[in-house]
Amino acid sequence: MFKDIPVISLQRLPIYLNYLKSLPADRKYVSSGLIAEALGMGEVLVRKDLAFTSAVGRPRIGYVTVELIAALEDFLCCNTRSSAVIVGVGALGRAILGYGGFSNYGIEIDAAFDNDSSKVGVEIFGKPVYDIKDAKSKVADLGAELAVLCVPAQFAQEVADILIGCGIKAILNFAPVLIKAPENVVVRHIDVAANLAILSSMI
């Protein structure tokens, strides 16, 4: 589904959603000013971001909280089940397999892949670990379009190419290396060490 929203705005939508969900249940209305203040952002920016969703704010009242939550969830496809797979069940892959927060966004980690035969065939946190050689049929069976890449840097591109060949449309890459992908495949890169280095530079 193509949405005409800048990535920089899209990135903030889960932050708004998390904040709104943290509000007391009896808060019927919420204004862009309140959201902006709570999150340390500009009010105009908040209003512009939220305008990409179907939510409609009313002057001097703001948004109906449950409506705004629903609009954000709708925009982020939280109510549509998406199947994801993890590739590489080292320490990080295992940690992500055990992380329960994906279901809030309608995402289910359905399986993992590895090339280490000692890891293949077991279940981790109830999720099966398959041989990467069987990726094509398993990804097709699951209808998975999302993959989380937790393999060492030197294998990342090769594994990404395999996944793309299997029909994966989006890759979240934890390997500290840039992945090349065709235009119809989206890639996001989370480099934990680089993030810490950025913080260190900001002190």
Place this chain on the structure above:
Amino acid sequence: MFKDIPVISLQRLPIYLNYLKSLPADRKYVSSGLIAEALGMGEVLVRKDLAFTSAVGRPRIGYVTVELIAALEDFLCCNTRSSAVIVGVGALGRAILGYGGFSNYGIEIDAAFDNDSSKVGVEIFGKPVYDIKDAKSKVADLGAELAVLCVPAQFAQEVADILIGCGIKAILNFAPVLIKAPENVVVRHIDVAANLAILSSMI
């Protein structure tokens, strides 16, 4: 150290650095155009970002590769040793303890903290796990200013407050909740599930 660079530019510097390090050793010069093309970015943007460092490009030649790498490493404090601690040694905390990539940026994960007595007192990947109650003295002993927060969402703010009280100046937060911190403390948030949801929305 305060640097007059927008965070959005700062975030890209590790990407340039990783790319430059991936080049063959005999590539003596590298142009902003080449970097831009390899990373799928605009050339003007690349040149502007690199202008924040001490590197000087020459017309029609570009940058001396080793000089540009050195300038980026210098800017990102890769040659200054920074001590970091991890709080919460569940699956994710353990994975990060075992991740070797921090040393490229001059960062050493020196210790971990937890409040679970069964985890305290052991070593994980050679790093000691201390009781969070002892954080103040241990953080001071280590001279740590960086912390990676791997605790469940409901404890994240409480633990962040403890860390800030211990003199931590920068927090990398993996808990899916926003952390409030005073102005002199920088916080970056990595929400793995939200990142996957953003990808899912982009398909």
